[in-house]
Amino acid sequence: MDLNTVLQILDSAVRLMTPLLLACLAGLYSERAGVFDIGLEGKMLMAAFTAASVAALTGNVWLGLIAGLAGSLALAAVHGAASITFRGNQLISGVAINFLASGLTVLLGQKIFGLGGRTPSLTPGAELDAQVTPFRAWLSGITGPDTAAALTATPRFGDITLPFADSLRGIPVVGPLYAEVISGHTILVYVAFLMVPLTWWVLYRTRFGLRLRAVGENPASVDTAGVSVTRLRFAAVAIAGLLCGLAGAYLATGLSAGFVKEMTAGRGFIALAALIFAKWRPWGALGATFLFGLLEAIANRYPNLDLGIVTVPSMFMNALPYILTVVILAGFVGRAVPPRAGGEPYVKER
Amino acid sequence: MEKMPKWADVLLTPLISLVLAMAISALVILAIGESPALALTTMIDGALGSSYGWGFTLYYATNFIFTGLAVMVAYHASLFNIGGEGQAAMGGLGVALVLLSLPLPHWALALPAAMIGAALFGAAWALIPAWLQAKRGSHIVITTIMFNFIAAALLNYVLVNLLRPVGSMDPASARFPNETHLPKLSDMALSLGFEWGKNTPANISFFVAVAACVLVWLLIWRTRLGFEIRAFGKSEPAALYAGISPVRITIIAMLISGGLAGMMAINNVMGEAERLVLNAVEGAGFIGIAVALMGRNHPLGVFLAALLFGFLYQGGGELALWTSIPRELIVVIQALVILFTGALDNMVRGPLERMFMAMRKRGA
Numbered sequence: 001m002d003l004n005t006v007l008q009i010l011d012s013a014v015r016l017m018t019p020l021l022l023a024c025l026a027g028l029y030s031e032r033a034g035v036f037d038i039g040l041e042g043k044m045l046m047a048a049f050t051a052a053s054v055a056a057l058t059g060n061v062w063l064g065l066i067a068g069l070a071g072s073l074a075l076a077a078v079h080g081a082a083s084i085t086f087r088g089n090q091l092i093s094g095v096a097i098n099f100l101a102s103g104l105t106v107l108l109g110q111k112i113f114g115l116g117g118r119t120p121s122l123t124p125g126a127e128l129d130a131q132v133t134p135f136r137a138w139l140s141g142i143t144g145p146d147t148a149a150a151l152t153a154t155p156r157f158g159d160i161t162l163p164f165a166d167s168l169r170g171i172p173v174v175g176p177l178y179a180e181v182i183s184g185h186t187i188l189v190y191v192a193f194l195m196v197p198l199t200w201w202v203l204y205r206t207r208f209g210l211r212l213r214a215v216g217e218n219p220a221s222v223d224t225a226g227v228s229v230t231r232l233r234f235a236a237v238a239i240a241g242l243l244c245g246l247a248g249a250y251l252a253t254g255l256s257a258g259f260v261k262e263m264t265a266g267r268g269f270i271a272l273a274a275l276i277f278a279k280w281r282p283w284g285a286l287g288a289t290f291l292f293g294l295l296e297a298i299a300n301r302y303p304n305l306d307l308g309i310v311t312v313p314s315m316f317m318n319a320l321p322y323i324l325t326v327v328i329l330a331g332f333v334g335r336a337v338p339p340r341a342g343g344e345p346y347v348k349e350r
Numbered sequence: 351m352e353k354m355p356k357w358a359d360v361l362l363t364p365l366i367s368l369v370l371a372m373a374i375s376a377l378v379i380l381a382i383g384e385s386p387a388l389a390l391t392t393m394i395d396g397a398l399g400s401s402y403g404w405g406f407t408l409y410y411a412t413n414f415i416f417t418g419l420a421v422m423v424a425y426h427a428s429l430f431n432i433g434g435e436g437q438a439a440m441g442g443l444g445v446a447l448v449l450l451s452l453p454l455p456h457w458a459l460a461l462p463a464a465m466i467g468a469a470l471f472g473a474a475w476a477l478i479p480a481w482l483q484a485k486r487g488s489h490i491v492i493t494t495i496m497f498n499f500i501a502a503a504l505l506n507y508v509l510v511n512l513l514r515p516v517g518s519m520d521p522a523s524a525r526f527p528n529e530t531h532l533p534k535l536s537d538m539a540l541s542l543g544f545e546w547g548k549n550t551p552a553n554i555s556f557f558v559a560v561a562a563c564v565l566v567w568l569l570i571w572r573t574r575l576g577f578e579i580r581a582f583g584k585s586e587p588a589a590l591y592a593g594i595s596p597v598r599i600t601i602i603a604m605l606i607s608g609g610l611a612g613m614m615a616i617n618n619v620m621g622e623a624e625r626l627v628l629n630a631v632e633g634a635g636f637i638g639i640a641v642a643l644m645g646r647n648h649p650l651g652v653f654l655a656a657l658l659f660g661f662l663y664q665g666g667g668e669l670a671l672w673t674s675i676p677r678e679l680i681v682v683i684q685a686l687v688i689l690f691t692g693a694l695d696n697m698v699r700g701p702l703e704r705m706f707m708a709m710r711k712r713g714a
Contacts, residue, residue: 038491081694103683104682107676110676266499319502326497
C-alpha cells in the first residue's frame with residue numbers, strides 16, 4: 001500500500017464521515033438536553049429528499065440547502081411536540097419519525113418526479129434541465145435571463161480548492177496530504193468540521209451550554225433556577241434538526257448527486273453509535289465518526305480485506321461500528337455514561 | 351380514583367388514535383392527488399374482498415402476531431425491544447439450519463423442531479442485549495438496534511459464504527426438503543371439501559400464532575412469572591423489595607420476547623419461502639412495535655392489531671398494483687399509528703380524561 005492509496009482512503013473517509021459527524025453532533029445537542037433521539041436517520045433522510053428536490057426544481061443548491069433544513073426541522077418539531085409538550089415516549093417518537101420519513105420521501109418523490117422515489121440526477125444534463133426550465137423562466141421575468149441562468153446553474157455543491165493546495169503539493173507527505181485530503185471538499189465538509197470546536201465552545205463556555213447540559217442531568221434544578229426546561233429542550237431539538245438537515249443536504253447534494261430511496265442506509269444509527277463511542281462529547285464525536293468513516297472507506301475499497309492470515313469479509317467491516325459500540329456500551333473498554341435525565345419527560349412540580 | 355372508565359381506556363383511546371392516523375393518511379393521499387375513498391375501497395376489496403385477499407392478509411397477520419407479542423412481553427417488563435427485526439432474522443437462520451441438517455420425515459415433526467430452532471436462535475440474539483442491560487446497564491434500545499444491523503451483516507455473510515448451494519448466484523439457502531413443507535390453509539380447506547384462498551401463503555403457522563396469543567395471556571396474567579414480569583415493569587424498587595431479581599426478570603423477559611420474534615420464521619421462512627432468503631423479515635419486526643402499541647399490550651389487542659396491519663399490508667400491495675399510489679403509503683400509515691398510539695398518547699388521552707372527569711362531576 002503506497003502513500004497515494006492511503007491518501008485516497010483518507011480522502012474518502014473525510015467525505016464519508018461528514019454526514020456522520022453532523023448527525024452525531026445533532027444527537028449530542030438533543031441527548032445532552034435529555035431528549036433521546038433515535039430519529040436522526042429519519043430527519044437526515046427527509047432533509048436529503050427535500051434538499052435534492054428543491055435543488056432539482058430550482059437548479060440552486062442553496063435553496064436546496066434551505067429546504068433540507070426546513071424538512072429536517074419539521075420532523076424535529078414533531079419530535080419536540082411528542083417528547084416535550086406531550087411528554088410521550090421519546091424512543092417511540094423517534095421510531096415513528098424514521099418510518100414517516102422513509103414513507104413520505106418515496107410518496108412525495110413519486111408524486112413530484114415520477115421516477116419511482118428518486119429525484120432527477122443533479123448532474124447537468126437534459127433530465128435536470130427539463131425540471132429547472134419552468135423556474136428559470138419564472139425567475140428571468142424578475143431578474144432578467146442572464147442572472148436567472150446564473151442562479152439556476154448550480155444544482156450541487158462543488159469542491160473547494162483551498163489556497164496554496166497546488167503550490168504546496170511538492171512538499172513530501174504534508175503537501176499531498178493537504179492537497180488531497182484536506183483540500184477539495186464541498187463547503188459543508190468544512191462547516192461540519194468547524195461545528196466541532198463551535199459545539200465545544202457552546203456547551204462548555206456559554207451560559208446556554210451550561211443550562212443545556214444541566215437540563216439533561218437534572219432538569220428540576222434548572223427549573224428551580226427559573227429557567228424554562230421546555231424552552232431549553234426545544235432549542236436543543238431544533239439545533240439537532242438543523243444539523244441533521246445539513247447532514248441530509250450534504251448526502252444528496254454534496255456526496256452524491258440526487259436523492260435515492262433509503263439513501264441514508266443506516267447512517268443515522270451509525271451516528272448514534274458514534275455518539276455513544278464519543279461518550280457524548282464533541283471532540284470524541286470527531287474521533288468516533290472519523291473511525292467509522294475510515295472503516296466504511298476501507299470496506300468500500302477492499303470488499304475482502306486480506307490480512308495475510310485471515311480474509312476479513314466486507315460484511316464484518318460494515319458491522320464493525322455496531323459491534324464496537326456494543327463493546328463500549330458493555331463497559332469493558334471505558335464506560336459510556338449517558339446524561340442522567342435522558343429519555344425522561346420533565347413534569348413540573350405543582 | 352381512575353380518571354376514566356376502563357372501556358374508554360382500552361377501546362376509545364386506540365380508536366381515536368387510529369382515526370387520527372387514518373385522517374392524516376387521507377390528507378397525504380389527497381396531497382399526492384389521489385382519492386382517499388378510492389384508496390380505501392381498493393384496499394378493502396383487495397385484502398378482504400376475496401378468500402385470495404384474506405389468504406395474504408392472514409399470512410401477514412401471522413408474522414405481526416409473533417413480532418407484536420414479542421414487543422408486548424418485553425414491554426410488560428418495561429423493556430423496549432426494538433430488535434424484533436434481528437431476532438426474527440436469526441430465527442430464520444435457526445429454522446434453515448434445523449430443516450437443512452436434520453432428516454425430518456414429516457411436517458408434523460419438522461414444525462416443532464423448526465419452532466425450537468427459531469425460538470432458540472431468536473432468544474439467543476436477545477440474550478446479549480438482555481444481559482448487557484441487566485448486568486452492565488447498557489440501554490437495551492441502543493443495543494437491540496445495533497444487534498439488528500449485526501444480524502443483517504451476519505445473515506448476509508452466512509447466506510453468501512456458507513448456506514448458498516454450489517453454483518447458485520442467489521444469496522439464499524437451498525430449498526427445504528419437500529416433506530417439511532407446511533400445509534397451506536388452502537390445502538386444509540380443500541381436504542375439508544371447499545375451496546379457499548388458492549395460491550396464498552397463509553399456512554398452519556396462523557394457528558400456532560393464535561395459540562401463542564393464548565399462551566402469552568396465560569403467562570402474563572395467570573402465572574407467577576408473569577406477575578413478576580409485570581411487577582418489575584411497573585416498579586423496579588417495589589419488585590426488588592418483594593424479592594424479585596431484576597437481572598433474572600430482565601433476562602427471562604427478553605428471552606421470551608426474542609423467542610417469540612424468532613418464531614415468526616416458521617411462517618415466512620418455513621411456510622412461505624421454503625428456503626432462507628436475504629431480508630426475509632421485510633420490516634415485520636418493526637411493525638411489531640406498532641402492533642403492540644395499538645393492541646394496548648394485550649394479546650387480544652395484538653391479535654386484532656396484527657389483523658389490521660395484515661389488511662394494510664395486503665391492501666397496500668393492491669394499491670400499488672391498481673392505482674398510482676406507491677406501496678410506501680403503508681409505511682406512512684404505520685408511522686402515524688406508532689406516533690399517535692405511542693408517542694402522542696397523552697395528546698389523545700388528556701382531553702378524554704378531562705371530558706370524563708367533567709361528566710363525572712356533573713353526574714355526582
